[in-house]
Amino acid sequence: MSLIPYALPRSILFSLDPELAHELTMGALARFQNTPLACAWGAKRVEDPVELAGITFPNRIGMAAGLDKNGRCIDGLGALGFGFVEVGTVTPKAQPGNPKPRMFRLPEANALINRLGFNNDGLDAFVANVRKARFREQGGILGLNIGKNATTPIDNAVDDYLACLNGVYPWADYVTVNISSPNTKNLRELQSDEALDRLLGALQARRVTLQAEHHRQVPIFVKIAPDLSEAQVSVIAATLQNNGIDGVIATNTTIGRDAVKGLQHAEETGGLSGAPVFEASNMVIRQLRAALGPRFPIIGVGGVMSGADARAKLDAGADLVQIYTGLIYKGPALVTECAKALKG
Template identity: 50%
Template sequence: MYRLVKPIFFKFDPENVHHFVVKRLKWFNDFFPFGKSVLRGSFDVSFKGLEREVFGLKFKNPVGLAAGFDKNGEYVEALSNLGFGFVEVGTVTPLPQPGNDKPRMFRLPEDAALINRMGFNNKGVDTMAERLRLLKDRHPDIIVGGNIGKNKNTPNEDAVYDYIKCFDRLFDVVDYFVVNVSSPNTPGLRALQEKEPLMELLNTLQKRNCKNNISRPILLKIAPDLTDEQLDDIIEIVKETGIAGVIATNTTIGRDGLYSGEKLKGEMGGLSGKPLTKRSTEVIRYLSEKSNQAFPIIGVGGIHSAEDAKEKLDAGAVLVQLYTGFIYEGPGLIKDICKSLA
């Protein structure tokens, strides 16, 4: 079915189509008679052998949705009914912000890729927190990750306060946190990946985490463009701060080996999809082997098939996430991966 409608979707602006599709998915899930049952029956695969326990959380399967798809936590239930084992929302910032000027998302069909420069467009952490509170009241079993960032106008020296605000506001309504310092679309953000500011940020959040009777797993999302020396620093930082793990990887600023035309390749932003498959797997394998599997890794980047997911898991990932592959291959990809793993 998705193969029939995808050519139609791809004739229109990617961001507009995204909003059109997810709104109708939510309507079908919430209001169509038996909509939830239809979605689960068509896509959800539940086998005991698919279950995973990671970070002290029980996942019904290891295939999650990466951050960026549901920036405001509006579609979590419907997306979960498509078969995702967990849904990561955000990136969210303390204050609402519009993001970068449009157009800001571009398809590269020849490369099965996307370029985006969204710029953390979201409705703010208060809106998300209230929405997730209502969701958790109804569906406490859905695993939700909160991907947090800083507002564009917040200088890096004050960035820690933005992360604290998001952390405190979402603490009661998410199951784990992801610290996003690796998006290429917020000016200066990637400078926070350097060892000293990153240690300060993660240690601050860990101290707040330990002040609560219940702590939440904190993960760090890293860029695929880091050198081996920088990855060594990441391993050391994870061990020293005691955070729960790493998400590898975010989008890349590289453009090597693309088949698409120069105009598309020249668009600013982060590249995702198949061109990232190999590099993200390399990063996962490096972190896993060099750390002697000292911490869990969620693998994301260029997963367009069950084989791609297996490569990430074989390289050392314990869970995987989809984004661009989900857009190009459709919801059947989740089922394919789960069936192959089962």
Template identity: 60%
Template sequence: MSLYSLARPLLFLLDPEKAHHVAFGSLDTLEKLGLPGCLMQQRIAEDAREVMGIRFPNPVGLAAGLDKDGEHIDALSRMGFGFIEVGTVTPKPQAGNAQPRLFRLPEANAIINRMGFNNGGVDAFVRNVQRSRFYQQGGVLGLNIGKNAGTPIEKAADDYLHCLERVYPYASYVTVNISSPNTKNLRQLQGGDELDALLAALMERRDRLADQHGKRIPLALKIAPDLDSEQIARIADLLVQHRVDGVIATNTTLARDAVKGLRHADEAGGLSGAPVKAGSDRVIAALHARLGNALPIIGVGGIFGGQDAADKIAAGARLVQVYTGLIYRGPELVADCARALRTRV
């Protein structure tokens, strides 16, 4: 029995946001004491993949959102991830939405959150990244950027460009998050004209930064599961047109059909976990049908075991990320997924 399986019932007695801080405090302590075996029961064999021009030691990553400020990168790196994505970070610090803003739905293996990009701002974020041994030792680190809640949607590009400038030197890749449901009007940026303009500005700035820093950092776009076929096709075409390096599918959903009648089901925010799997797989398959091999897809949403991860690859993803499943299952999920994907490309 893993340490996490023993700790989880106690953590689940706490308010979800308090449990989050307690769990991370414990992980950081174990890391500082040099006890990685408490975090990971077995070593994950290397299963390298080259995606977006990056060599990933294995195809199982951590999705953004769990470590918004990049404060716990080294502890998380002990869990066997092939890559870690931290953020979403915004130019200025912001408190996010009012508490309570995080809710468990254990009967559905799900979570609803309306955190609202709570973070300490991009300058503090960069300092945390620089301090991490994982970064210093060349670990694959995705840095996820967003906009401040107080920035008008028509000025959103300014926030993304500011964050891109600041995180660029320290990222293995940068993810542009336009799909959180918890920042007013943010998903509007997934629309055709808005997305066209945003991608044009980002890619032009990325090219300038590549010249300035002497390295080309890949950019990926993170999209929602609540898109119809026409919207998916339009996004896919714009990704190719603007030579974006990758797409992450998907973020949380606003749909509630799968959790109707459960406690907290009517809370506002994005639903993650097992109920998102079907929608995520649908978007991945639609993207892959439209994109072919033009650019890689990173699959996230509803992964609770190796078969779920394999389903993402079968739908067209090249890599996968976990988040809610990690909260319910702990680090053993990473090993389970890695085993299931060892024979898949």
């Protein structure tokens, strides 16, 4: 189990600018992963194997994409006890993201707002980092999350996703198609029926080629927003099935602010994550499960702050659960707490 109680590092990190705290944490993880110092945060993985989309996950709790955009800390995150780790979002070319400041804490609500905008070092650097990681050799499952560059017109978005799929395919246990970040202009337009059908059709066709080339089929998941009507969720569900997509991740951050009205930073633009998105994401999970039937893989994410919250995702219809903001507020012990709550 982790040697350092989280209260102390949290108090130090929360005294710093949120993005600086993030960079320092990720830098330390990258530097000290796979060294004896990893015992300071490491935990034994809870064994609770489950098969989904043809993959055997060691347990049901995963790290959501966005924390490690460049895939630098896969082993450091894996050491926390996650059954699976998802890194990215990666874009074909490196890009700085949106202007700073672009991360804001709302501690009264156990929430964050970010408008990072897919800041990352680009596909080549990402793949180089992924190839160095040992997490998969140690039985962990690795998801690679792909997106489009901010400067790529939305009409040409398919080209960016195909370039990323080509690059990550040999190294991924599954690939996630991110069409739901609110921080890249017009990106969420790809959730509309015609645009989504075109994108997923192109990705599925390319996967057929890649499967023959690499002699393995890598599942494709799609990550959607919580800010969708039931009718939109229904159309997305049908489009996923019609294009042979393997699973869905629900949900990304929300642009809604009702749950944090009046709090400092509540009016900052960007995606709101953490406890306030919990119920919205659960509603989308329930709608997806009703539309997709009992066997279609769903990964639930959004607002998990406890083992009971993780269990509620399963009750809503998810098969697996991811965390992100909860890890920042509650610390490494949350991983084991959730894995135990989801076991059996």
